[in-house]
Amino acid sequence: MHTTTVGIIGGGPAGLLLARLLHNSGIDCVVLESRDRAYVEQRQRAGILEQATVDVLRSSGAGERLDREGIVHDGIELRFDRRGHRIDFPGLTGGRRVWIYAQTEVCKDLIALQLADGAPLLFEAQVHSVEGADTDRPVIRYTHEGREQTLTCDYVVGADGFHGVARSAIPESLKRTYERVYPYSWLGILADVPPSCDELIYAHSPRGFALHSMRSPTVSRLYLQVPNGTDPADWPDERIWDELDARFAIDGDWKLERGPITSKAVLPMRSFVTEPMRYGRVLLAGDAAHIVPPTGAKGLNLAAADVIVLARAFARLKETGSAELLDAYSDTCLRRVWRAEHFSYFMTTTLHTDPDQSPFDTRLQISQLDRVAASPHAAAELAENYAGLPIG
Numbered sequence: 001m002h003t004t005t006v007g008i009i010g011g012g013p014a015g016l017l018l019a020r021l022l023h024n025s026g027i028d029c030v031v032l033e034s035r036d037r038a039y040v041e042q043r044q045r046a047g048i049l050e051q052a053t054v055d056v057l058r059s060s061g062a063g064e065r066l067d068r069e070g071i072v073h074d075g076i077e078l079r080f081d082r083r084g085h086r087i088d089f090p091g092l093t094g095g096r097r098v099w100i101y102a103q104t105e106v107c108k109d110l111i112a113l114q115l116a117d118g119a120p121l122l123f124e125a126q127v128h129s130v131e132g133a134d135t136d137r138p139v140i141r142y143t144h145e146g147r148e149q150t151l152t153c154d155y156v157v158g159a160d161g162f163h164g165v166a167r168s169a170i171p172e173s174l175k176r177t178y179e180r181v182y183p184y185s186w187l188g189i190l191a192d193v194p195p196s197c198d199e200l201i202y203a204h205s206p207r208g209f210a211l212h213s214m215r216s217p218t219v220s221r222l223y224l225q226v227p228n229g230t231d232p233a234d235w236p237d238e239r240i241w242d243e244l245d246a247r248f249a250i251d252g253d254w255k256l257e258r259g260p261i262t263s264k265a266v267l268p269m270r271s272f273v274t275e276p277m278r279y280g281r282v283l284l285a286g287d288a289a290h291i292v293p294p295t296g297a298k299g300l301n302l303a304a305a306d307v308i309v310l311a312r313a314f315a316r317l318k319e320t321g322s323a324e325l326l327d328a329y330s331d332t333c334l335r336r337v338w339r340a341e342h343f344s345y346f347m348t349t350t351l352h353t354d355p356d357q358s359p360f361d362t363r364l365q366i367s368q369l370d371r372v373a374a375s376p377h378a379a380a381e382l383a384e385n386y387a388g389l390p391i392g
Ligand SMILES: Cc1cc2nc3c(=O)[nH]c(=O)nc-3n(C[C@H](O)[C@H](O)[C@H](O)COP(=O)(O)OP(=O)(O)OC[C@H]3O[C@@H](n4cnc5c(N)ncnc54)[C@H](O)[C@@H]3O)c2cc1C
Pocket: 009, 010, 011, 012, 013, 014, 015, 032, 033, 034, 035, 040, 044, 045, 046, 047, 048, 103, 125, 126, 127, 128, 159, 160, 161, 162, 163, 164, 165, 267, 285, 286, 287, 288, 294, 296, 297, 298, 299, 300, 301, 303
């Protein structure tokens, strides 16, 4: 039987960053990750880091490659009615901006640090259950190298994503869940072609939503709104480029560069929150507790915000013996979570075309986008949420 102070289930961004922050505070922890290292390092997901996420990666010692290879963005373009409107982040937020740096790279950097000098990180360690959440010594049961094992902890952090097991440690009678499933998905592609824009383009069009993002100066990331249940095989490359061209169409000079598509996947869209984020000595962080549709670029950043709050709470406990911050953890995080939920919902429903949408609904969307384009106050509201509110 093994023991540790904080047992972390899940080696995604939330679990890995928490392990780094705890290690820097001299707090023991063990990370149990069900997948192998290559899988975690190659899983294509988020790509936009808020200012606060960049700040914590830098201060924790994981910012070196980010500073070399990350691309700073000072705004986004909203495209609708064949017009483009730039939202300037630093000018509207007192200097905040975002970085293009893929989740795959964040995970690679954190894993390399952890394996070099951090706490134990076990890959292919499948957690089955958490027992004794309401006792002083909760136990994680897992399988590693073909053997059933236990890890006895002072605290357990469930950073095991939406499909993880930690959430089930909270009794059903105490758990409240809130959910919305959207009637559309994203078809996401990676293409070996330089981006056709300097900043992201969020396009509202009569044919549905499209997003032009990027991974690097030579790799573009693009998304199309598609019906739920879409099979990527029904979208040959030419069809994807033609549809992107049609949705990004604008009056004036702009050309979408095409290139070889190296990856295609359909992503469903969901909003989900579970409350509370703590039961006894089990605390949830990241996607284990909440999911947002990716239109607001909030998923990874919310996961980082949770573990920043959590790491501070564990450090306070170690330094002073006070559990005050740990006791406040769920309430502190949920305030930010619900703000991000609202912003992600707002971006999603303002920019996508619902299958049941009426012409009236479309006029309301255009009116809202016009307001953001015309009013510095409305633009500032969007910019503050997108670039990320400071972590309290
Ligand atoms: C397909 C997809 C695309 C996305 N695209 C975007 C995007 O474009 N922009 C954006 O902002 N966000 C995006 N997101 C959301 C973003 O990637 C997540 O919010 C982020 O990964 C959350 O990090 P996490 O560490 O909380 O969870 P995860 O990244 O899900 O990590 C959880 C980890 O726990 C491990 N695990 C699960 N169960 C167990 C178990 N029983 N035992 C041990 N380990 C376990 C998993 O293998 C995983 O490594 C996307 C999410 C998905 C699923």
